Each structure stands twice: as structure tokens, then as C-alpha cells.
Amino acid sequence: MSGGKATASAPANIALVKYWGARDLARALPLAPSISMTLDRCRSRTTVEAVAVGDTVERVAAGDAEAGAGEEVLLRGPGGELAPAPERFAGRVRGHLDELRRWAGERAAGVRFRVATENSFPASAGLASSASGFAALAVATTAALGCDPLGDPAAGGLGSALLSSLARRSGSGSAARSVLGGYVEWPAEDAGGDDDPRAAALAPASHWALADVVALVEEGPKTVPSLDGHRLAPTSPHFERRLAELPRRLEETRAAIRARDLDRLGPVVEEEAIELHLIAMSSRPPVFYWRPGTLEVLEAVRAMRAGGVGLGAWATMDAGANVHVLCPAAEAGEVAERLGRLAAVSGVIRDRVGDGPALHDDHLF
Numbered sequence: 001m002s003g004g005k006a007t008a009s010a011p012a013n014i015a016l017v018k019y020w021g022a023r024d025l026a027r028a029l030p031l032a033p034s035i036s037m038t039l040d041r042c043r044s045r046t047t048v049e050a051v052a053v054g055d056t057v058e059r060v061a062a063g064d065a066e067a068g069a070g071e072e073v074l075l076r077g078p079g080g081e082l083a084p085a086p087e088r089f090a091g092r093v094r095g096h097l098d099e100l101r102r103w104a105g106e107r108a109a110g111v112r113f114r115v116a117t118e119n120s121f122p123a124s125a126g127l128a129s130s131a132s133g134f135a136a137l138a139v140a141t142t143a144a145l146g147c148d149p150l151g152d153p154a155a156g157g158l159g160s161a162l163l164s165s166l167a168r169r170s171g172s173g174s175a176a177r178s179v180l181g182g183y184v185e186w187p188a189e190d191a192g193g194d195d196d197p198r199a200a201a202l203a204p205a206s207h208w209a210l211a212d213v214v215a216l217v218e219e220g221p222k223t224v225p226s227l228d229g230h231r232l233a234p235t236s237p238h239f240e241r242r243l244a245e246l247p248r249r250l251e252e253t254r255a256a257i258r259a260r261d262l263d264r265l266g267p268v269v270e271e272e273a274i275e276l277h278l279i280a281m282s283s284r285p286p287v288f289y290w291r292p293g294t295l296e297v298l299e300a301v302r303a304m305r306a307g308g309v310g311l312g313a314w315a316t317m318d319a320g321a322n323v324h325v326l327c328p329a330a331e332a333g334e335v336a337e338r339l340g341r342l343a344a345v346s347g348v349i350r351d352r353v354g355d356g357p358a359l360h361d362d363h364l365f
């Protein structure tokens with residue numbers, strides 16, 4: 001392996017039916033299927049350089065870690081400056097790189113990685129930055145190792161199924177869905193029998209132009225990582241009942257997407273979000289992601305749907321305080337304006353359904 005550099009971006013996704021609770025948390029194996037919509041503007045962009053260790057002096061700029069030392073993990077800030085990533089995040093990236101190295105075998109022999117990443121949106125605030133970040137990491141790393149991650153398997157590419165498996169190896173299950181565009185389902189079981197369920201597309205982004213207006217009520221990092229939420233979920237008295245409800249909700253969601261029917265999708269999506277948080281709040285110990293602003297936005301969304309206004313707006317939250325408001329693309333401007341006027345809302349991100357990951361020629365370093 002002589003070393004290579006690649007840059008990829010991958011989108012965040014918003015879960016319509018949530019992944020909450022794992023049968024194997026270390027391997028991010030879910031207890032139930034989940035369905036998401038891939039976003040367009042909320043993305044992580046990651047450059048990975050595979051440095052042949054014997055070649056380090058020539059390939060790595062002065063001041064870098066020595067050959068054979070740990071992987072270098074950098075974050076790019078809004079001004080373009082590169083700084084070492086916080087240790088918690090860097091540790092997960094290194095763990096993911098180890099998994100990818102194991103998978104790559106000979107291809108990655110004698111290689112260490114240098115990684116830089118940036119997000120187009122607030123990270124760790126329940127906006128799926130781990131999904132986009134680890135999907136981008138899997139695409140960029142495999143490309144840096146000389147694979148064709150986005151190519152068709154029939155033509156020697158990795159293909160989205162394998163990429164879905166590689167993307168969640170850091171333990172972020174939702175990353176399995178961020179390797180595909182449009183509307184995506186991640187099953188709980190693996191049809192192939194090797195216990196490695198891979199996400200698949202339900203419909204491409206072009207099937208249904210839904211918008212997602214994100215109301216930010218808290219831009220700082222959340223206090224309880226979703227990994228802890230998954231671990232505690234089965235301690236909630238509501239957990240088993242939710243599992244029993246899920247087959248109906250999954251079927252409703254698939255049917256609503258097929259029919260492009262937001263009046264059918266919306267109630268299921270809100271029910272799902274509230275139940276995830278009900279389970280989190282009733283876990284032992286309880287986990288609270290909501291902030292007072294979350295309730296203000298939920299109330300405003302209900303008011304938008306009411307007669308007189310009549311917008312098709314429906315709310316959902318992942319493991320954080322911020323609220324995603326799904327609506328028809330034609331109503332996104334008015335929804336964003338109304339949300340932006342709320343006292344609790346510090347900012348609004350106007351996003352929409354989008355395509356999956358992409359490779360780029362302009363590197364972060």
C-alpha cells in the first residue's frame with residue numbers, strides 16, 4: 001500500500017421510525033427496523049490520508065505524530081482552521097478506523113490514517129452528526145485505500161449494502177442509513193444470515209420532495225450520548241409495548257412514503273418521536289433530551305396545522321432537544337419563517353430530502 005488521500009461528504013438523516021435500543025450495542029445491531037429520510041444540506045465532509053508507515057517522513061508534514069503512533073484526528077472549524085478533535089470523538093474515529101483496517105486486510109497493512117472532518121451544522125446536538133460523520137469516514141477511508149466505495153459492485157465497487165455495514169462499525173447505527181439517498185430502511189435482521197443487517201433504499205429523493213426545517217433550540221452538545229440512551233431503553237416500562245407497536249408503524253410509514261402522503265406519514269412520525277422521548281424519560285435512570293424550547297416548537301407546529309393556517313407541518317426529534325419539522329417543499333419558507341420567530345429558536349436550518357454520499361477533489365488538508 002503506497003498511501004492515498006480521499007475526501008467524501010455524507011448527509012445526516014432524520015429517523016421517521018427510530019432506532020432506539022440494541023440487541024448488541026458494540027456492533028450496533030438494532031432490536032427493530034428503522035426508517036429515515038436522508039438530508040441534503042446537513043453534511044459531514046471528511047478527508048482521510050492513508051500514510052504508509054515506512055513512508056511517513058516524506059508524506060506527513062513536519063510536526064505530525066511519528067510513524068506508527070496513533071491516528072491523527074482533526075476537526076476543521078468554521079474559519080477553516082484544523083485543530084485536534086476532542087478526545088471522545090477522536091477515540092470513536094480511531095475505533096472505527098481499526099474496524100475498517102481489519103476489514104481491508106492486506107490493503108491497509110502498514111498504514112496509518114490522518115483524518116480531518118467538518119460539519120455544515122451543529123455537531124452532537126441530536127442532529128445525526130455521528131450518522132453523517134461515520135458514513136463520510138467509511139467512504140473516505142475506503143477510497144483512500146484504493147477502493148471504489150460509491151461504485152456498483154458489478155463493476156468492482158463496494159456498493160451501498162457493504163458500505164452500510166462499514167459505516168456503522170463505530171457503534172453509530174444510524175450511520176448505516178446515511179450511505180443512501182432518499183428514503184431508507186435499515187432492517188433489524190440480515191436476510192443473508194451473517195447477522196450484519198444493511199440499509200436499503202425504499203425510494204430515491206426524487207420520489208417525494210419533502211422539506212425538513214430544523215428549529216434549533218440548543219446548539220451545544222447534548223449531555224447524554226445516544227449510546228447511553230440505547231443501553232438504558234429496555235429499562236423503561238414502555239419499551240416492550242413500543243416494540244409490539246412497531247410493525248404497524250413501519251408498515252404505515254412505508255405505505256405513506258409510497259403514496260407520498262404526508263397526512264398519513266405525519267401522525268406516525270410524531271408518535272414515534274414522542275415515544276422515543278417517553279422511553280428515554282422513563283428509563284432508569286431517566287434521560288431528558290427535551291428543553292423548554294422543544295415544547296414551544298411542538299406547540300407551534302400543532303398551531304401551524306390548525307384551521308386558519310393549515311400548513312402540513314409535522315414534528316420529530318432524534319436524541320436531542322432540536323426539532324425537525326417535515327413539510328411539503330412549497331411550504332418550507334413559511335414554516336421556517338414561523339419557527340424563526342419563536343423566542344426559544346436560535347436558528348433555523350432549511351433542509352430537504354437529498355441524495356447520499358459523494359467524493360470530492362478538494363481536500364481539507
Ligand code: PMV
Pocket residue numbers: 014015017018019020034128130131171172173174175226227230276317318319
Ligand atoms: O446511531 P445512534 O447510535 O446515534 O442512534 C440514533 C438514535 C436516534 O437518532 C435517536 C434514532 C435514529 O434512528 O436515528
